[in-house]
Amino acid sequence: GLAGKRQNIERFRGVMNRSANCGNVDATKRAFQSLLGVGDRPTTVYMNIIIKSYARAGRAVEGEMILNSMLAGDGTYSYGVAPNEGTFCEVVSGYAQNQDLPSAWRVLINQVRLGMSIQASFCRLLRWVPPPDVLSVLSSGFNHMNLLLDSKVMFSALVAVLENNPPDLDLALEIVNMGSGYLDNKCCCILLTGFKNENKFEQGIEFFESVLEGDIIPDLKLLTTAINLYVDSTPPHMEKAERLVEDLIEKYNLVPDIVLFNSIIRGFGNMKPPQVAKALDVFNNKLVQYQLKPTLHTYSGIANVLCSVGDAQAAEVMILEKMKETGLTPNAVHFNILLKGYSQCRCKLLNGICKCRVCFCSNPERALELLAMMESRGLEVGLLTLHSLVKAFCSAAQLEKAWVIVADVMGNERNSQHIRPTTQVFNMLLRGIFLRYTKPIGKGVDTGNAGCGADSNWLNVDLVQDSLGARFELTRVLDKISELSLKPDEVTLHYVLGINSALGTLDVAVDFVNSFLSVYSEVSMPVTPYTIIFRKISEKTSPDGEAAVRKNVSCLLSRMAKDGVKMDRTALKHLIDTASKANCYDLVEEQHATVVKMDDALFTELIQSYRDAGMHSVAARLTEISFTKKEQV
Numbered sequence: 323g324l325a326g327k328r329q330n331i332e333r334f335r336g337v338m339n340r341s342a343n344c345g346n347v348d349a350t351k352r353a354f355q356s357l358l359g360v361g362d363r364p365t366t367v368y369m370n371i372i373i374k375s376y377a378r379a380g381r382a383v384e385g386e387m388i389l390n391s392m393l394a395g396d397g398t399y400s401y402g403v404a405p406n407e408g409t410f411c412e413v414v415s416g417y418a419q420n421q422d423l424p425s426a427w428r429v430l431i432n433q434v435r436l437g438m439s440i441q442a443s444f445c446r447l448l449r450w451v452p453p454p455d456v457l458s459v460l461s462s463g464f465n466h467m468n469l470l471l472d473s474k475v476m477f478s479a480l481v482a483v484l485e486n487n488p489p490d491l492d493l494a495l496e497i498v499n500m501g502s503g504y505l506d507n508k509c510c511c512i513l514l515t516g517f518k519n520e521n522k523f524e525q526g527i528e529f530f531e532s533v534l535e536g537d538i539i540p541d542l543k544l545l546t547t548a549i550n551l552y553v554d555s556t557p558p559h560m561e562k563a564e565r566l567v568e569d570l571i572e573k574y575n576l577v578p579d580i581v582l583f584n585s586i587i588r589g590f591g592n593m594k595p596p597q598v599a600k601a602l603d604v605f606n607n608k609l610v611q612y613q614l615k616p617t618l619h620t621y622s623g624i625a626n627v628l629c630s631v632g633d634a635q636a637a638e639v640m641i642l643e644k645m646k647e648t649g650l651t652p653n654a655v656h657f658n659i660l661l662k663g664y665s666q667c668r669c670k671l672l673n674g675i676c677k678c679r680v681c682f683c684s685n686p687e688r689a690l691e692l693l694a695m696m697e698s699r700g701l702e703v704g705l706l707t708l709h710s711l712v713k714a715f716c717s718a719a720q721l722e723k724a725w726v727i728v729a730d731v732m733g734n735e736r737n738s739q740h741i742r743p744t745t746q747v748f749n750m751l752l753r754g755i756f757l758r759y760t761k762p763i764g765k766g767v768d769t770g771n772a773g774c775g776a777d778s779n780w781l782n783v784d785l786v787q788d789s790l791g792a793r794f795e796l797t798r799v800l801d802k803i804s805e806l807s808l809k810p811d812e813v814t815l816h817y818v819l820g821i822n823s824a825l826g827t828l829d830v831a832v833d834f835v836n837s838f839l840s841v842y843s844e845v846s847m848p849v850t851p852y853t854i855i856f857r858k859i860s861e862k863t864s865p866d867g868e869a870a871v872r873k874n875v876s877c878l879l880s881r882m883a884k885d886g887v888k889m890d891r892t893a894l895k896h897l898i899d900t901a902s903k904a905n906c907y908d909l910v911e912e913q914h915a916t917v918v919k920m921d922d923a924l925f926t927e928l929i930q931s932y933r934d935a936g937m938h939s940v941a942a943r944l945t946e947i948s949f950t951k952k953e954q955v
Contacts, residue, residue: 330360342371345378364401366392370408377416385416386429407438414443418450426450434467444469445478453483453490456497473506480509484516491520505533507544514547523555527562545570546582553589560589560597580614584623591627601627621645622655629663634685637663638692654701657692661707664689665714686714686723693727705744712747716754721795724751745808748799752817755799756824759792789825796821856896875900902937 334356341349376385391399410433417426463469517526552563590601628637668683715724933941
């Protein structure tokens with residue numbers, strides 16, 4: 323009957339559209355033949371859909387053949403139907419998507435000759451133009467093709483310069499200034515996203531606030547995009563974000579959605595300190611008030627806020643119990659948030675600093691139980707999971723368990739991807755060696771067992787309690803890095819030098835610097851490891867070891883000069899201490915000329931500090947060096 327025929331036509335039209343969007347030419351054409359089979363007739367719309375399928379399949383030439391057949395009226399490919407502006411638009415889009423811009427431009431010129439509007443076709447072309455060419459293409463359209471500047475042209479131009487690689491925010495602003503009167507919500511949204519992607523939050527906020535002063539009435543998407551700028555800036559502008567939510571409801575008569583409130587929750591978590599009460603108020607009250615159902619992102623956001631203040635247990639209740647009540651199932655993201663929460667030091671989260679020994683306030687054992695739960699649910703264990711677990715056990719100085727986790731996660735066949743630990747994982751293990759095998763001394767260090775050592779300042783490490791154990795673990799880490807063909811970084815070098823300094827193997831430390839940087843010449847070396855070695859050398863220097871000291875110090879200074887490492891006050895002081903004991907002031911003199919760059923304030927401060935300490939001979943020698951260099955200059 324007639325009703326059945328209509329149902330079949332609607333069904334085959336849907337199949338035809340979906341197939342064309344996927345670039346499935348054969349399925350599109352079969353659906354078209356089915357339409358003809360149930361009594362429908364060929365139309366321009368159907369031809370345009372077939373051309374779209376060719377365009378999405380990367381076969382724009384065949385799409386243009388249909389267009390030419392329609393223009394000729396021969397019916398070879400087109401069943402005798404005539405083209406319209408949409409037909410040209412699909413052909414231009416096909417060539418542009420495949421980066422055949424000359425062919426797209428040729429079809430566009432043909433469309434102009436036929437007296438058709440090119441607004442839609444030009445926008446399709448413009449989206450795929452390389453950013454440096456956008457202004458010239460726009461100029462050609464205005465001058466030679468009767469192109470009119472409107473909001474759609476503006477949006478296409480902004481897509482071209484902001485969504486291509488690399489994005490060009492300055493060029494986008496130039497385009498905005500060229501047609502500021504045609505800005506609409508879509509244009510503003512893509513521009514605000516560009517500011518965020520370029521980490522120019524304040525500039526983006528300034529632009530948005532100028533938009534509000536104009537004639538544009540913001541929609542929900544624009545306001546949500548702006549709120550994302552407010553909440554993700556450093557520090558977050560939460561007062562402005564909350565005020566904007568009020569305006570959204572009262573001034574613009576809009577209803578907030580769950581995406582907007584997810585952003586607000588994230589913003590409260592980004593604050594220092596995190597505003598847990600306000601985040602929970604949004605979760606428990608605002609969502610109920612607007613009859614919004616929490617999403618997976620809502621739960622990950624609120625769990626992040628709770629973990630950021632060290633309340634991983636409350637976050638676990640939220641993920642494993644509350645989510646279940648709303649019919650949602652936690653995924654790997656949620657478990658990783660909990661694992662990170664249990665691996666963090668609560669002292670540092672709550673107080674901002676921790677100077678204790680070994681971490682007792684993280685909960686690596688519970689993190690390990692959650693890992694087993696992840697695996698039992700078939701969730702993929704990734705590098706983020708591995709990092710959290712290794713960090714937790716290393717902070718607690720439980721190196722063996724950390725090694726077991728590395729082996730287990732790598733060897734678990736249920737993980738769809740073979741996980742290969744990164745250099746960062748082994749840097750955590752190196753840090754664990756300090757906590758496990760060394761005794762920290764120095765100002766501000768608690769040598770007792772109370773509290774935790776997640777923030778122990780390893781620069782104060784001076785005494786190795788178990789040299790054999792420390793050497794074994796150090797060798798174990800370095801061998802594994804080599805076995806996995808990983809590239810050590812400056813953090814690796816930082817820790818290795820510290821361990822060797824604590825062991826008293828200064829020659830090994832100096833050799834390691836040279837061999838390491840010879841292989842990894844691109845690594846940027848900080849001054850801190852040099853400071854450690856200079857201090858150790860100065861503490862262990864004796865008059866009869868002058869030659870060895872000179873050799874080691876000269877080697878280190880040469881490497882610093884080669885790599886452009888700048889001497890700071892601490893490093894220079896330890897160098898001077900070494901020079902005073904080993905009678906090698908010429909090395910200090912060389913440093914004053916090349917690295918310190920005649921920093922008189924630094925040198926004067928050091929001279930005075932030696933005078934105050936009663937070391938007048940050292941102060942006199944430094945004064946002599948300073949005057950000599952000034953005369954040379």
